[in-house]
Amino acid sequence: MERSKASVISARFFMCLAFADLVGAGKVWTMPAHCRKLTCDKVTFDACAFEKCVEPFIQTMANTDYQLICPWPSVRRNYAILMRCLEDVANITCCTHVSYRHHLMLDIHKVYFSKCTYMEDPGIPILLLLIVPCAIVPFVIPFLCQHFSLYEYRLPKNDE
Numbered sequence: 001m002e003r004s005k006a007s008v009i010s011a012r013f014f015m016c017l018a019f020a021d022l023v024g025a026g027k028v029w030t031m032p033a034h035c036r037k038l039t040c041d042k043v044t045f046d047a048c049a050f051e052k053c054v055e056p057f058i059q060t061m062a063n064t065d066y067q068l069i070c071p072w073p074s075v076r077r078n079y080a081i082l083m084r085c086l087e088d089v090a091n092i093t094c095c096t097h098v099s100y101r102h103h104l105m106l107d108i109h110k111v112y113f114s115k116c117t118y119m120e121d122p123g124i125p126i127l128l129l130l131i132v133p134c135a136i137v138p139f140v141i142p143f144l145c146q147h148f149s150l151y152e153y154r155l156p157k158n159d160e
Contacts, residue, residue: 086101
């Protein structure tokens, strides 16, 4: 019985892995109908992506001080618009392979999000709040166990 459950679970797991790249936003991904006959033209993809997506993003980023600090929280909406635009351009130009968009996004990240690579360490109060309970609990548990075990021996017995 255990073996059959494990095989069913592993089969489902492998099916999920196999189709994970094909499913998105609650619907099965299918290649656009016009792309079944056409092939990807990377030059057209790059030109359209730069004109329709990257240039507007560059214009919005010009208003930020991305050279000095990480602009992430304030440009989240523009970044989402850029991602959606690149996806649309990829579908229109039949360049649906993910690597084209990833290379473009890596270039954008190198330029505009280079200050966002490292997270700052938490402050001393945060570290203390995380460490102190972990240090105190091992010392408190033996005393609690001893207290409760002695409490059972101290209870009066009813001799009725």
